[in-house]
Amino acid sequence: MKAKTPNAIDAYVGERVRLRRKLLGMSQVSLSESLGITFQQLQKYEKGVNRIGASRLQRIAEVLGVPVGFFFDEDRQHTAGLRLSAETDEVAHFIASKEGLALTRAFIAIEDPNIRRKLLALARSLGSSQAVTDEHEGWERADETRG
Amino acid sequence: MKAKTPNAIDAYVGERVRLRRKLLGMSQVSLSESLGITFQQLQKYEKGVNRIGASRLQRIAEVLGVPVGFFFDEDRQHTAGLRLSAETDEVAHFIASKEGLALTRAFIAIEDPNIRRKLLALARSLGSSQAVTDEHEGWERADETRG
DNA sequence: TTGAAAAAATTACTCTCGGTTGTATTTTTC
DNA sequence: GAAAAATACAACCGAGAGTAATTTTTTCAA
Numbered sequence: 001m002k003a004k005t006p007n008a009i010d011a012y013v014g015e016r017v018r019l020r021r022k023l024l025g026m027s028q029v030s031l032s033e034s035l036g037i038t039f040q041q042l043q044k045y046e047k048g049v050n051r052i053g054a055s056r057l058q059r060i061a062e063v064l065g066v067p068v069g070f071f072f073d074e075d076r077q078h079t080a081g082l083r084l085s086a087e088t089d090e091v092a093h094f095i096a097s098k099e100g101l102a103l104t105r106a107f108i109a110i111e112d113p114n115i116r117r118k119l120l121a122l123a124r125s126l127g128s129s130q131a132v133t134d135e136h137e138g139w140e141r142a143d144e145t146r147g
Numbered sequence: 148m149k150a151k152t153p154n155a156i157d158a159y160v161g162e163r164v165r166l167r168r169k170l171l172g173m174s175q176v177s178l179s180e181s182l183g184i185t186f187q188q189l190q191k192y193e194k195g196v197n198r199i200g201a202s203r204l205q206r207i208a209e210v211l212g213v214p215v216g217f218f219f220d221e222d223r224q225h226t227a228g229l230r231l232s233a234e235t236d237e238v239a240h241f242i243a244s245k246e247g248l249a250l251t252r253a254f255i256a257i258e259d260p261n262i263r264r265k266l267l268a269l270a271r272s273l274g275s276s277q278a279v280t281d282e283h284e285g286w287e288r289a290d291e292t293r294g
Numbered sequence: 295t296t297g298a299a300a301a302a303a304t305t306a307c308t309c310t311c312g313g314t315t316g317t318a319t320t321t322t323t324c
Numbered sequence: 325g326a327a328a329a330a331t332a333c334a335a336c337c338g339a340g341a342g343t344a345a346t347t348t349t350t351t352c353a354a
Contacts, residue, residue, distance in 0.1 A: 009202035027301060041342055043303070050341055051200035055156035058219055069216040072205050091172040092212065094255050095242055103254060103267055108241055109274025119270060120250055126266065127256025174330060188313055190332070197312055245321090 009072075011048030013057075016071040018046040020064045034063050156219075158195030160204075163218040165193040167211045169243035172252065181210050 021031050032042040035056070044050040052060070061068045094100040110116050168178050175193075179186040182203070191197040199207070208215045241247040257263050 007202050009205055010200065013201040029301075038343060044341080051202055053157065053198035053200060054160040054204055054218070055154050055198055057201055057204075058156055058221070061221070067216055067221055068219050069214055071201070072208075072215045074214050090255060091248075091251055092170070094251060095170065099263070099267070100251065100254075101238070103250070103270060104238055104242055104247065106267060106270035106274050107247075107250060108237065110270065111274075115273055116246070119266075119273065120246070120253060123250060123253035123257065123266060126262055127253050176330070185314060191312080
């Protein structure tokens, strides 16, 4: 008999739901009613036959009085073993850094859109240090008010 | 025109996914590929047209380097350990915006630390000039979210 | 022990919506 | 300003989310 389970994660989540429910001495009927579904459907969730949608998951967490994260094995999260592409990782890392945060805050404080654009253009040209590629430094064609 | 969205929670979750994705400077294609689905399907998730199943949600959280709880509106303190959410929504949203991402990328491309510092200083003075018109450059202390 | 009532499991069925492909539109880049 | 990348929009299809019915297991008082 092939286990028709969507996948192991869903089975695990369902198991956690059942665990928490029993911990509260709740019956399937009771929980399913407060979820607005049949108890048979709840059974599928707990067995891992069907996967639980995000909104429903939140509702379950609400009823059972636990954070959503309770249903997941979050251990792998804080291991910081994020597999991100090189560039993405660089972006994320910078944003999280003191320097990145400072830059963002400083930039947000600039209200004038024109100054913002010019500063961005400056940063760009400083980055591609080799060649500015355009003689005419009119770094902005005055495009119409976009945004 | 009634929004075809399953419900508000799913829309919110999708929004959070998009926010985090953009924060990392990731494209829909890139993320969807690492999820093993089409980018169109990812669009549905982000728009809240389809709800995200538990297992997929965990996978997304994994790829995006956040705990699953990040996608839900429950108590923000869970994500306290996460670098970005320590900041205000304003900052987060800016970083995720087109302008913010462009700025970040441009800045990253600048290798010389001195130029970086000077550019940051410039940004600060440009911002504070409107708000404070101050004399002494105490920009060291400019971390009030709302001036 | 028994037997009835609650809780849980299993099966059969329907129709929504999760997921795909295909095309159009916008945005970025050179 | 065109080519390419990123995103949006639409139509279609089948797995699986959800229901209903029946069966098995558990519980517990008489």
